[in-house]
Amino acid sequence: MDGISWSAVIAVLGVIVPIMAFLYEFIFVGRKRLGYRVQMDTTVADEVVAQGPESESWKHLQWEDGRRLVDPSFVLLRIENNGATNIDTSDYAVLEHHKTGINVRFPGRNVVNMVLTELSDDFIRENFDADSGFGSRGGEIQLPKVPLNRSQYYKILAVLETSDGGPPFDPPEVVGGIKGGVGAGGIKETRSRTGTSGPVIALLFFLVLVIIAQPAVSYVFEDEAPLDCASGELTIVGSTAFSPVLEEAAEMYEDTCPGSSFTIDTQGSTEGLRRLDDAENPEDMLAFSDGESPDGYPMLLSRPMAFSLFTLVINEEAGVQNLSAQQVGQLYEGEIRDWSEIGGNDVPVRLVSRHSDSGTRRTFEQRLLEGEREPGDTSDDCLELAPGASGVPRCERASTNVLLDTVAETPGALGYSEAGTAQARQDLLPVRIDGNRATLEDADYGAYPFWETEYAYTHGEADAESLTASFLRYLTNEVGRDIIRSHGHRPCAELQNPMLCQPENEV
Known part of the structure; x- marks a missing residue:
């Protein structure tokens, strides 16, 4: 096959664009959003107060000393989670010791009183107790860091009076944000919408153009040049943690580019670097490593490919799912021998590690x-100490999947793994570190410590026309980036802080 016709390209676009639009709308844009609506902002006219049939009730709009409110007004404010994921107290973009998550300012007005009027779920009310930080100061309302599941909301009704000038007043200013949210993460005003949206109309118009254009383009450009494909054989070695990405990418490349053949033989980062350095035909081999290579490989050239997340995993019989960084150190120093010592079940601690040439192990040791x-x-079966050994049973396993199987089958076992593979398992538990989950957002913002850069290594510069160079370009184009994301990693260029992927930032 010499190439792919433009008609095929347009057909693929006709499928990919709607999928990408869906992913953009419901995963990327909608992943984590905090919104608000000003559902009422109205003043009380003097004429109504003096002449209305309920005039006696309005006399209660006064201070404790009997002074009537000056130009009183009412504001009904709705705070809502309008994203695709839950919002926790740790997601608010404020310092941890701050109780206030959102500030609502009323230019030209002072807050007289306020009340919580409506909750999507009654248990949200517990977040507004006397110690929550819920209160007001002058012309500002402070709202606590309320955890909100998808579509949950609460409403605040405030009574205000003028402090400068009079009506009409400027609209309220709502200040707040969340870490890892859409765009800069700030709280956004939301509005109800009816009818067909502009993006949907644009998408329908695009699909009509695809249907009309495909026959014409096929006729005019049927001899157009092929995509970036190369033929030959390539052996990929190194990281077992990154192996699922490489296997899927190699399979898709072979389907797209007949004449190419891949062998995935990942046995650990250090072993992969050693094999590449000793290879008779290094131009036909590509190595991947969790973190930068150690000294001793001057001919190997690195390329940062992805930001990889790792996690501790634990057997559910331990009764523990959160560890401090100090406790992790104590466990691996043998100072904690039973999970009951740190609030877990009365089950012995057993540690499952990777071999010393594993990049995942090196990342664990560094981070x-x-x-x-x-x-x-100190143990072969991970259950009992070997003859003559002492301390905590420790065993080593050669790959990510074997380690995860061992942790799941061994009571009280603790291990570590690439996060995407571990989180897909239902038979073991991921462990929070100092209360922080293994999420790319927390790692990107420096709250979660267990991560590493995934590097691709070649022996010298790869020839631009070679299968090695073509495959590396494939991993950095749109399809390759999609594959990387789908396995829980993130392309370096998409980080909030891309410098995390650079070698000089390695620990």
Whole structure:
């Protein structure tokens, strides 16, 4: 096959664009959003107060000293989670010790009183107790850091009086934000919408154009040049944590580019670098490593490919799902031997590690053990100590999947793994570190410490026409980036702080 026709390209676009539009709307744009609506902002006219049939009730609009409110007004404000994921108290973009998550300012007005009027779910009310930070100061309302599941909301009714001038007043200013939210993460005003939206109309128009244009383009450009494909054989070695990405990408590349063949033989980052350095035909081999290569490989050239997330995993019989960084160190130093010592079940601690040539193990040592090496193994079956050994049972496993199987099958076992593979398992539990979940957003913002840059290594510069160079370009184009994201990693260019992927930032 010499190439792909433009008619095929347009047909593919006709499928991909609607899918991408759906993903953009419901996953990327909608992933985490905090919104508000000003549902009422009205003043009380003096004529109504003096002559209305309920005039006696309006006399209660006064201060405790009997002074009538000056140009009183009412504001009904709705705060809502209008994104696709839940919002926790730790998601608010304020310092941890601050109780206030959102500030609502009323230019030209002072807050007289306020009340919580409506809740989507009654248990939200517990977040507005006397110690929550819910209150007012002058012309400002402070709202606490309320956790909101998808579509949950609450409403605040405020009574205000003029402090400067009089009506009409400027609209309220709502200030707040969440970490990892859409755009800069700020709270956005939302409005009800009816009818067909502009993006939907544009998408329908695009699909009509695809149907009309495909026959004409096929006729005019049937001899157009092929995509960036290369033929040959390529062996990929190195990281087992990144292996699922490489397997899917290689399979899709082979389907797109007949004449190409891949062998995935990942046995650990250090082993992969060693094989590439010793290869007789290094131009036909590509290595991937969790983190930068150690010294001793001057001919190997690195390319940062992705930001990879890792997690601790634990057997559910331990009764623990959150560990402090200090406790992680104590566990691996052998100071904690039973989970009951830190509030878990009365089950012995058993540690499952990767072999010393594993990039995942090296990342664990650097990020959570402050560069200290793990002690050697003391057990073969991960259950009992080997003859003559002492301390906590420690065993080592050769790959990510075997480690996860061992943790799931061994009571009280603790291990570590690439996060995407671990989180797909139902038979073990991910562990929070200092209360922080293994999420790309928390790692990107510096709250979650267990991550690493995934590097691709070639022996010298790869020839631009080679399968090695073509496959690396494939991993960095749109299809490759989609594959990387789908396995829980993130392309370096998409980070809030892309410098995290650079070698000089490595620990």
